[in-house]
Structure formats: C-alpha cells, structure tokens
Amino acid sequence: MKLLRILSTLLFAAIAVSPAPTVAGEGGRTPKPVVTIENPGKCVAPAEEMRRNHMEMLKHQRDRTLRAGIRGEPASLNACIDCHASKKTGSVLGGKENFCESCHSYVAVKLDCFECHQPKAKFKAAGLKP
Amino acid sequence: MNAPDRNPRRAFIAAAGAGVAGLGFTAIAPGLHLMAVGEAAAAVEARKAGTSASPAVRWGLLIDAGKCAPGCTKCIDACHTENGVSEKLPDPRQKSQWIRKIELVDRRNGRKTELPMMCQHCANPPCVDVCPTGASMKRADGIVLVDRHTCIGCRYCMMACPYKARSLVHVPLTEQNPEVPRGQGCVESCTLCVHRVDKGQTPACVESCPEGAMLFGDLNDPSSAIAKRIASVPTTLVRSDLRLNQGVRYQGL
Numbered sequence: 520m521k522l523l524r525i526l527s528t529l530l531f532a533a534i535a536v537s538p539a540p541t542v543a544g545e546g547g548r549t550p551k552p553v554v555t556i557e558n559p560g561k562c563v564a565p566a567e568e569m570r571r572n573h574m575e576m577l578k579h580q581r582d583r584t585l586r587a588g589i590r591g592e593p594a595s596l597n598a599c600i601d602c603h604a605s606k607k608t609g610s611v612l613g614g615k616e617n618f619c620e621s622c623h624s625y626v627a628v629k630l631d632c633f634e635c636h637q638p639k640a641k642f643k644a645a646g647l648k649p
Numbered sequence: 650m651n652a653p654d655r656n657p658r659r660a661f662i663a664a665a666g667a668g669v670a671g672l673g674f675t676a677i678a679p680g681l682h683l684m685a686v687g688e689a690a691a692a693v694e695a696r697k698a699g700t701s702a703s704p705a706v707r708w709g710l711l712i713d714a715g716k717c718a719p720g721c722t723k724c725i726d727a728c729h730t731e732n733g734v735s736e737k738l739p740d741p742r743q744k745s746q747w748i749r750k751i752e753l754v755d756r757r758n759g760r761k762t763e764l765p766m767m768c769q770h771c772a773n774p775p776c777v778d779v780c781p782t783g784a785s786m787k788r789a790d791g792i793v794l795v796d797r798h799t800c801i802g803c804r805y806c807m808m809a810c811p812y813k814a815r816s817l818v819h820v821p822l823t824e825q826n827p828e829v830p831r832g833q834g835c836v837e838s839c840t841l842c843v844h845r846v847d848k849g850q851t852p853a854c855v856e857s858c859p860e861g862a863m864l865f866g867d868l869n870d871p872s873s874a875i876a877k878r879i880a881s882v883p884t885t886l887v888r889s890d891l892r893l894n895q896g897v898r899y900q901g902l
Binding site for chain 1: 696697698699700701702730732733735786788789790794796797798821822824825826827828829830831832833834835843847848
C-alpha cells in the first residue's frame, strides 16, 4: 500500500514536470523572452553591457539632452527604437515578441518610457486639423 | 523671392538663404527683405553634436501683430502637426494649448488686433520659481522647458504663469512624434520647437506664417535680424511691469 502511494506520487510528479517544452528554463514557470534583433551588429555597446546598463545610459543621456541641450549622443531612445522595432508591427511594444516588452514582461519591470515616448520607428504624427 | 533685385550678389545670398531654409519671403516688404534672408541664414547653423546649448545665445521671437491676419490659424495648425497635438477631449477646456490666438479690442474705437500667444520664454520665469521638483527649467540658451521625467503634474506652474501658456495632458497619448515626447499627467507648453532649433531650423509657427509676421533669432547677437529689428522699431513685452524679461516680443500692439 505504501509502495503504491510512493509510486503514485512519483507518477504525479512526473506528469507535473513533463509539460516543460513550452516553459523554458530549468523548471521555470515564465516563458523566456523572445529577443529578435532586427538590425544586428550596429549596437552602441556589446550585448552584455546593454543588458546590464541600458537604463543607466538612457537616464544620463536624457538629462544631458533635455537639460544641457546636447544632441547626437551615442545612446538615444529613438536610435534604440529605429533598430529594434519589430519589422512586423514597426514597434518595440505590443506583444511578447517585441523587443522592449518581451524582456520587461519577463523580469516584471514596468516600462515607463513609452507613457510619453513614441514606441514606433519613423512614426509621423498627423496633428490636429481644424 | 520675387522682389526684383539688380545686385547679383544680393540675389545669390537670397537664393542661398531660401534654398537652405526652404522658405519664401514673398510677403515681406522690400525694406525688410534682406533682414529676413539674414534671419534664415543665421538660423541654419545647427549646433554640433556633443556640444551643449550656449549661454551666449538667447533665442527669441518677434511677432508683428499688425501683420497677423484675422481668423488665420496657420501657426496653430503647424504647431500641432509638428508637436503631435492631436488628442480629442470631451471637455474643450482641457485641450492642450501650445499656442493660441487672442483678439484685443479697443473699446473706444473698435480697433481689433489679433496675435498669437504662447510661452514667452522669460529670463526670470515664474514657472521655474514655483516648481517643487525642478522639472520646470530654463535652458542655457533661454528656452523654458518642462522636464517630463521629473514633472509630477501638480500644475503649480500653470497657476504661476501670467500668460496662461501651460497645459496639462489629461488623457493617455499614443500619437506622439518621436522627437516630441508628451504624455498624460505632465504639464507642457511651447518649447520654441527646441528639436528644430538644435538642428538649425526655425520653429514651425515661424515657418508657417503666410504673412511673415514672426521673426526668430538670437537676441544676444547684434547682427541678427531680430536684434536689428528690436533696435530699430518700437516693440512691447506683454506685462513688462512683471519684469520677467521675456524672449517673445510683440510689435504693433
């Protein structure tokens, strides 16, 4: 009887672990981000550095550009978007395949940039016609 | 550029100025023709990448209210297109006004004057004085801006501004232009098209005015068209009693 219970527990555990192929990582419950780089090889820094420090780079650049008026800095949110916007939707947001959103939803970090900034590359606003 | 001119060198300069700035100065009187070309030539100098805004420069506007056509809203339309102001609001009182037309009526004789009113880019801006987070700021070259990264939307600056130049964004936005970020919960106002000025262009309103009523340039440079005009014709600072030393001046009020 005891043996049967142990066996059934093992079987249950095997079933619980088995639907892993779609769930990436070592037993992780969250799908790994799908990072598609549309224009590879043009980045301002190596990928490891970008992954760790892109927020610091953007934060310091935004202050230099807005407050001091320095233009043409290597780190620029618009330059990020121009390269990394999805070819399908033209945006870095919108779904799990879009560059910014895929990682940020994986690590559960709120992405505030696009409350004000335009997430689509080469977007042209229509403006208000009277 | 249809004013007849016998001097080939002058015609060449005029053509070069118009070609670079993409502007026509057909509406400008012959006496003001060369000054306008000078203004276009001065404004094509883009600041080099990596250099900060210079305190030696003070950007300013001179608006000739006498030339401002009644009922014309070309400057407002150009501003809204350039800056992506397109949201539709249920309450029109919440609409963002980067630039608006106002009409002055002299009650004694009925004389009407129209003029565009926007952020006056004060040298001593009250909006910067009152801002509790330091978001409201003046750049070294005199352009008054809101740093939306630190703006908390308290609207203290809107109350402090004597020109009602600032607005709060009331709704979430998705139609921003990449160069002009703006969003819900932040105060905004005319930026003097800072993204265009840094590239060496003139503000969108100045470029769009069919009457040539707006002149943009460096107030600190005595050889600029705007400084020459201010030195030669009477111009007014609105509410000069407040001693804010605005960058925007009016002519013909």
